[in-house]
Amino acid sequence: MSTNVVSSHPKPILYSYWRSSCSWRVRIAMNLKEIPYDIKPISLIKSGGEQHCNEYREVNPMEQVPALQIDGHTLIESVAIMHYLEETRPQRPLLPQDVHKRAKVREIIEIICSGIQPLQNLIVLIHVGEEKKKEWAQHWITRGFRAVEKALSTSAGKYCVGDEISMADCCLVPQVFNARRFHVDLRPYPIILRIDRELESNPAFRAAHPSNQPDCPPELPNK
Amino acid sequence: MSTNVVSSHPKPILYSYWRSSCSWRVRIAMNLKEIPYDIKPISLIKSGGEQHCNEYREVNPMEQVPALQIDGHTLIESVAIMHYLEETRPQRPLLPQDVHKRAKVREIIEIICSGIQPLQNLIVLIHVGEEKKKEWAQHWITRGFRAVEKALSTSAGKYCVGDEISMADCCLVPQVFNARRFHVDLRPYPIILRIDRELESNPAFRAAHPSNQPDCPPELPNK
Numbered sequence: 001m002s003t004n005v006v007s008s009h010p011k012p013i014l015y016s017y018w019r020s021s022c023s024w025r026v027r028i029a030m031n032l033k034e035i036p037y038d039i040k041p042i043s044l045i046k047s048g049g050e051q052h053c054n055e056y057r058e059v060n061p062m063e064q065v066p067a068l069q070i071d072g073h074t075l076i077e078s079v080a081i082m083h084y085l086e087e088t089r090p091q092r093p094l095l096p097q098d099v100h101k102r103a104k105v106r107e108i109i110e111i112i113c114s115g116i117q118p119l120q121n122l123i124v125l126i127h128v129g130e131e132k133k134k135e136w137a138q139h140w141i142t143r144g145f146r147a148v149e150k151a152l153s154t155s156a157g158k159y160c161v162g163d164e165i166s167m168a169d170c171c172l173v174p175q176v177f178n179a180r181r182f183h184v185d186l187r188p189y190p191i192i193l194r195i196d197r198e199l200e201s202n203p204a205f206r207a208a209h210p211s212n213q214p215d216c217p218p219e220l221p222n223k
Numbered sequence: 224m225s226t227n228v229v230s231s232h233p234k235p236i237l238y239s240y241w242r243s244s245c246s247w248r249v250r251i252a253m254n255l256k257e258i259p260y261d262i263k264p265i266s267l268i269k270s271g272g273e274q275h276c277n278e279y280r281e282v283n284p285m286e287q288v289p290a291l292q293i294d295g296h297t298l299i300e301s302v303a304i305m306h307y308l309e310e311t312r313p314q315r316p317l318l319p320q321d322v323h324k325r326a327k328v329r330e331i332i333e334i335i336c337s338g339i340q341p342l343q344n345l346i347v348l349i350h351v352g353e354e355k356k357k358e359w360a361q362h363w364i365t366r367g368f369r370a371v372e373k374a375l376s377t378s379a380g381k382y383c384v385g386d387e388i389s390m391a392d393c394c395l396v397p398q399v400f401n402a403r404r405f406h407v408d409l410r411p412y413p414i415i416l417r418i419d420r421e422l423e424s425n426p427a428f429r430a431a432h433p434s435n436q437p438d439c440p441p442e443l444p445n446k
Contacts, residue, residue, distance in 0.1 A: 061373040062338060062366075073323055077337070080329035087322050099310050100296055106303035110336075114300070115285060118341045127362070139350070143285075150284040 012037040012070040015059060017044045018213035021117055021174035022078040023066040027208035028170040029082045033089050037068075041215035044122055064123070079113055082167050094167045101162060104155045108148060108168040112175050116144035120178060137182040145179065145189050148172070152191040159195055165202070173199050177210070235260040235293040238282060240267045240274075241436035244340055244397035245301040246289040250431035251393040252305045256312050260291075264438035267345055287346070302336055305390050317390045324385060327378045331371060331391040335398050339367035343401060360405040368402065368412050371395070375414040382418055388425070396422050400433070 014030065016023035016039050030037050042065050043050045050056060051063045060067040060076045068075045071088065075081045086094050095102050118124065119140040125133040155161045160168035176196045179186060186193055199205045210216055237253065239246035239262050253260050265288050266273045273279060274286045283290040283299045291298045294311065298304045309317050318325050341347065342363040348356040378384045383391035399419045402409060409416055422428045433439055 061370040062334060073326070075326055075330070077330045077333035079337075080326055080333050083329055084322065084326040087325065099307065102310065103296070103298055103303055103307040106306055107298070107300045110300035110303050111285060113333075114302075114337045114341050118337050119347065124342065127359070136350070147284040 009070070009072050012068060013040050014038070015040050015042050015056070015065050015067040015069075016213070016215075017042055017065045018210045018216040020044065020065045021121075021178055022064070022113075024174040024177075024208055024210065025078045025167075025170045026066045026068060026081050027213075028173070028205055029085055029094060029167065031204035031207050032094065032165065032170075033085060033092050035085070035089060037070075039214055041213070043215065064121075079109055079167070079171075082170065086167070094165070094170065096161060096164065096166060101155075104151065104161050105166045105168045108151055108155070108160055109171050111144055111147050111151065112168075112171045115147070116141055116175060117178070120182065134182055137178075138184050141175075141179045141182060141184050144175075145184070145186075145192060149189045149192055152195070156191050156195065158198060165199070169195065169199060172196065173205055232293070232295050235291060236263050237261070238263050238265050238279070238288050238290040238292075239436070239438075240265055240288045241433045241439040243267065243288045244344075244401055245287070245336075247397040247400075247431055247433065248301045248390075248393045249289045249291060249304050250436075251396070251428055252308055252317060252390065254427035254430050255317065255388065255393075256308060256315050258308070258312060260293075262437055264436070266438065302332055302390070302394075305393065309390070317388070317393065319384060319387065319389060324378075327374065327384050328389045328391045331374050331378070331383055332394050334367055334370050334374065335391075335394045338370070339364055339398060340401070343405065357405055360401075361407050364398075364402045364405060364407045367398075368407070368409075368415060372412045372414055375418070379414050379418065381421060388422070392418065392422060395419065396428055 012035065014023070014026060014037050016027065018041070042056060044065070051060070051065060057063055059074055062076060066078055066081065068081050075084055082094060095105055120137040125137065128136045152160060157163040159165050160172055172192065173196055176186070176192060206212065235258065237246070237249060237260050239250065241264070265279060267288070274283070274288060280286055282297055285299060289301055289304065291304050298307055305317060318328055343360040348360065351359045375383060380386040382388050383395055395415065396419055399409070399415060429435065
């Protein structure tokens with residue numbers, strides 16, 4: 001058999017929702033590493049959320065996006081997926097070589113991915129209720145951004161940690177977008193804002209932006 | 224100079240609270256790797272929470288435990304700390320060699336550390352309010368444990384992923400303790416229960432247990 005290892009698996013499929021910040025992290029990482037992939041949109045709002053249907057629950061028992069079918073496996077959880085990509089596709093590294101810088105990247109990731117995003121995602125805000133959700137989201141984003149800004153004050157160069165784009169940047173940009181959606185005052189976080197602006201024009205980040213997703217509604221005001 | 228690298232830094236100091244599940248994860252990892260350390264207790268309840276005082280905010284701007292002073296650096300965020308320990312102290316590995324098993328370990332970690340624990344930690348429950356906090360915690364733990372049990376159904380051997388203890392086990396055991404505190408019915412999760420039981424008698428896990436911490440109140444009923 002002359003099977004080519006690369007072609008023995010079809011193109012990766014990313015289950016994604018245009019506005020999901022966790023899907024967005026993985027889209028950026030895939031783009032930075034120049035891994036071709038197809039998107040299968042999962043609407044988090046249509047018919048009460050397609051992520052809750054039986055078929056998708058088999059893909060991701062957490063009933064959330066993203067999920068990535070790659071190399072014959074289905075992976076879930078965005079930070080785990082980014083680490084898998086890093087370990088199997090070392091091109092364009094998303095973690096620094098230096099062990100202390102790696103710890104700093106993972107620290108920023110964890111502040112965002114455990115300390116902020118889980119508290120202001122759609123499913124939690126539904127539980128919090130319409131009346132209180134804006135104040136709730138602002139509270140947790142503000143608390144987390146104070147810590148992120150403090151971490152960046154000793155780690156940032158052009159990007160979150162030094163002058164190379166890392167997984168931390170893949171997590172920061174979608175979180176800044178969420179902060180704006182909830183009208184968080186971002187003026188106290190000049191380093192966060194500078195890095196976000198720096199990455200705005202990066203092609204990998206631009207292609208991963210919600211407004212450039214196939215499932216983004218055409219009427220989106222800021223498309 | 225004949226300075227010994229190991230002795231050039233003092234013994235690591237872990238800022239910890241006896242009942243904090245995030246501190247507990249790091250205590251287990253340190254014990255498994257047989258790294259000697261001193262504990263500096265930070266009470267999350269005394270005087271409105273010692274983690275909010277100015278002095279500690281300099282250690283951890285997220286105003287939470289754990290923080291680890293090691294190798295001349297202060298590290299925060301438990302999963303980032305465990306990865307740092309893994310990368311600097313390879314003895315007694317806490318991640319499998321196989322890349323797909325590593326992804327599974329990180330998937331289980333992320334379900335717990337982003338999908339469950341942040342939603343039921345002390346600071347969030349204070350915001351939820353006394354009246355609703357039990358129902359709130361039960362809801363998110365139940366949702367997460369359904370996904371953890373499903374993940375374990377294909378990954379578990381003696382432990383979360385195969386027959387070697389990993390970082391996933393360091394995260395699972397403290398989360399099961401939290402589930403019991405909030406009276407979650409654990410009968411639907413036989414694999415979680417079996418692994419928790421298996422690890423109960425492990426010396427590294429036993430020494431890290433809240434009831435064996437210097438700051439555990441003597442009147443603790445289940446000590």
